[in-house]
Amino acid sequence: MPADTRRAWETVLRSIEADLLSGVLKPGDHLPPERALAAEQGVGRSSVREALRVLEVLGLIRTATGSGPSSGAIIVALPGGGMSALMRLQVAAQGFAVADVVKTRLVLEASVASELATACASDHPTDSGPTAPDLSVARQLLDAMDRPALTEAEFLALDAQFHLSLAEASGNQVVTAMMAGLRSSIESYVQAAVPNLQSWPQTSVRLRSEHRDILAAIAAGEPTDAAARVRAHIDGYYEESRITPGPAAPERALSA
Amino acid sequence: MPADTRRAWETVLRSIEADLLSGVLKPGDHLPPERALAAEQGVGRSSVREALRVLEVLGLIRTATGSGPSSGAIIVALPGGGMSALMRLQVAAQGFAVADVVKTRLVLEASVASELATACASDHPTDSGPTAPDLSVARQLLDAMDRPALTEAEFLALDAQFHLSLAEASGNQVVTAMMAGLRSSIESYVQAAVPNLQSWPQTSVRLRSEHRDILAAIAAGEPTDAAARVRAHIDGYYEESRITPGPAAPERALSA
């Protein structure tokens, strides 16, 4: 049996994935203790730990020291962190071009806006049924962004939260996680590009206005308009701030 | 300095990420040996290994035993594997609903088709300049799919490659990686759903035809038509095969 052709930690990872797929492990469940896993898989504890580390970074488990029901490794399945780590590191390692990240964000976010607007349109104004997207979080964030004392970093953080809240309102967790990852991967670039703006106060006013317009188009149930406004919003900002794409277009991440 | 509030492996990870961002480390570079990293960071080798394991799964480095220039940990930045692992595990752990994965795939792929068609339209037929997307790989895959002796699994594998080749032709590595991840995350569901089809031969004929139509629309430079055909293609297949969404709509991945 060529069972040990894989590295030891990989067998552990596969085993856990299989248990997940087969339903033996579900969100909320505790993983066996590291020492027990090591024994039952016939590997060393360090190999188990490497597998668990991967699961933790990918957002699948949460580990806690101590004893009791809240300790140990617990399945959580929170994809946000893992996606962010993946995107950040890939951008840092030039596996992803910043321009591609922005373009992808554009596509996803326009789709989200369009979808939300469609959902709003299909609901009667008085009907707050299950299909009506909840835009209250987005509205609160917009209000928070109107506070005059915000620093640039605080404003940008709220900005990110606003865009993310739209994705969350759409209910698509995959898109939400992806957008969170995309955003965090270029966060440092966005921050660094603020000085490139001709006038921050002027820009922030424009951004606020565009945000309101986007939300209005969504609430009005105008998919095409909402998507177009989102595109213009994002494109406009990156155009103006001239995000330095770093190594522009890397020929290709080395293939071999 | 609350430097050791983070876990040891995390400091290693951050350190490498910082080196990546600052340009100290570039794709193709060798990481220092594990023992050296451990010494310079003041942590144990096992902690270094946990960090490297994460980087490896995320597709950032490749490790090899032995000695010489090809050994050790090398920065590679191939996002495909990492994205696939992340998606697969999140779907397995019910962090992502299959329906959301499919919907996201729809959005990305429609966008890719539209973009490719636009690029084709802006080029003169005789102009094979740098902006002309290369669809030859996709064409070859379509020809390969016409072979009659293909098993269902082989056909589906080529199908996946075809869709992926479109993303690659668009040149957007972020989208390409995402589509690879999305696809692999639901691969087992797709395979399992083949028996749900009324007639596999009939379906495969239809899929082939739709593929040709999509490619034709792209080559003809018709963005709207290409995107619509992609949507119909994907939607139609999932409709027909009735992919079991597993736990359908998980209330929410446990938040706390």
Add this chain to the structure above:
DNA sequence: GCGTAGACTGTGGTCAGACCACAGGTATTG
């Protein structure tokens, strides 16, 4: 009987050291 303070237990987090397999480089030898 009851409450509280201490010890106990089990968990992850980390480290140190050892050994192995492997592959390239180098020195030795024919």
Add this chain to the structure above:
DNA sequence: CAATACCTGTGGTCTGACCACAGTCTACGC
């Protein structure tokens, strides 16, 4: 000069040990 054997450095793994931490349990004092 060439082929071979050795050497070195690398990741891969295991073992054992210790720590910090947080519940749980127990024994003590009231």
